[in-house]
Amino acid sequence: MAVKLFNTLNRRIEEFVPLKEKQVGIYVCGPTVYDYFHIGNARVFLIFDVVRRYLEYKGYQVTYVQNFTDVEDKMIKRAEEMDITVSELAEKFINAYFEDAQALGIRKANYHPRATEHIKDIIKLIQKLVDKGLAYNIEGDVYFDTTSYQGYGKLTGQALEDLEAGARIEVDQRKKNPMDFALWKKAKEDELYWESPWGKGRPGWHIECSAMSMQYLGETLDIHAGGPDLIFPHHENEVAQSEGATGKPFVKYWMHAGYLNIDKQKMSKSLGNILTVKEIRKKVDPLVVRFFLLSAHYRSPINFNFELLEQARGGLERLNTLIHTLLDIIEKADNYPLDEKDREMLAKVKEYRLKFEESMDDDFNTADAIAALFELTKETNIYLKEEKQNLEVINKILDTYRELGDVLGLIPELKKEELDPEIETLIQKRQEARKNKDYAAADAIRDELLEKGIVLEDTPQGVRWRRK
């Protein structure tokens, strides 16, 4: 089955056909590294991490590129406030990015280019636009002439005139058209700069993504993705400048995530409700955050608060409990020959894998895919009520969770964990007490362990423990 996805370019769900068979280039707009990234950013990075994982699962060879914007007005301002250099600032928050991203199970991209490492490529691209008459230089500032590119507005779905009509910004009077945007910004006194044909300055925000994405993935990308608020103007501008320069289509499929709100409000500095991943991680298991973010379709708006996270935790726990049980069975239970009920279970495993794939094929419907995982969980639990299991079947189930769980980046560790000897001893003591029908003592130990975060379950195969 082919993957279908929603393309912002035409607002339709299309079959995904990469430019080169079985190879995919994806570029995702990364963070401006002037602060810790927030939960809204996280949704974007996470969703496209899953897109990447699923395409790999389908057998595509994916080249995944996510940039760091490490020079920009906000960077300069923040560095001044913190009294450090822009590059020190970048270093700090790039490191922080990797920490938080890793916690959320977001894999590293194949390339994490930084704008400052590609100044030459950026200048070359701007020069090309200037040469073609699509950009103009005014006293060291270079602007893209939006009227020179016919398709301007095609991503946004609006005509250039309509965009202008609503614009209530202070327009730089030197620009030819209000919508023209900066490709190169002249450096102010004492600001960091690079030499260019137009004098000392730095790149504008939009041009870096065009330069870097084409550098790594060629002049036409399979997928370009980012947050919803990047559609305009950032992505619109990228299209204009890239296609203006190359004369080729820039991107085949544009993908954008939905918004994430905090308590139904947009995150904003003025409301002071920005939640960083770093903060959230202090309170909640990041995998719960991941599970929560994947429990709705990626294009739907999603509401975030800690109560909802708590609900999500319950669901993820159900999945984890089963996996723990399966691992325990493999360790302890006897193997029995394959019989009819085992074969039925194998058929169900196949069925739910298929359902999972169908959901993911359908514009990465992770909510539906997770439902398939839950249905498999129920079937497995029913199967486990049988006394005699075939361990091959158990292994097959585990493999399935391993592979499908890996697509979503949930269920990261399918390994049996070692216990502290001290806790092991307590469990033994409790078993003794139970044997002697000293239930008061047994329950006391169980409560003690619970406080240490260890949950005990008495099963026909003996006592089983798991972390709360």
Add this chain to the structure above:
RNA sequence: GGCGACAUAGCCAAGUGGUAAGGCAGAGGACUGCAAAUCCUUUAUCCCCCGGUUCGAAUCCGGGUGUCGCCUCCA
């Protein structure tokens, strides 16, 4: 003024023409020394409202209401 998204049970959330997935929470039961986990049963005669198309609509069309967003840096 232009453009757009969303509205499904107490909560979260799939489903885009064939008669309401899944999860969380709740209730009852089974299992258990008691629990936990798990299983079974139960929780929307109906999908914001009003019209229309259709044999048939949560799903399509028209109108309305509500919430949110973009058009300005923003994931």
